[in-house]
Amino acid sequence: MLSFRRFKSSVFGDIKTINYKDLLGYHQVGGLSKTYFVPRTSKGNLPVYKDYKRKVPYTEIRRVSGDLTSLRNDLQEALKGQTNKNDYKCVIQSQKVIIKGNHVEAVTKLLAEKF
Secondary structure, X not given: OOOOOOOOOOOOOOHHHOOHXXXXXXXXXXXXXXXXXXXXXXXXXXXXXXXXXXXXXEEEEOOOEEOHHHHHHHHHHHOOOOOOHHHEEEEOOOOEEEEEOOOHHHHHHHHHHHO
């Protein structure tokens, strides 16, 4: 019969000493929390698009993986003077954030700095 000995690893500390801020995905880069990721398309562009519905422009951020509400909250803070909080909509089924108005350039510039 095999016996297993408990040993202390020098690489990993005790589980009780780990803080949630040390975990992967918690860190903040440039003011945006990293609990989400917006991957680029195969051409190297960010998936930020302008769409029209009933002659009203909308900005769509597609292919978001992770927490949509964190992305929405970060965008609300970054575009505070340009948009209202009621202009944002998170569509969880299709993993996208929709903003009322044409904000493609501002959102693309913001996401290009972070991703």
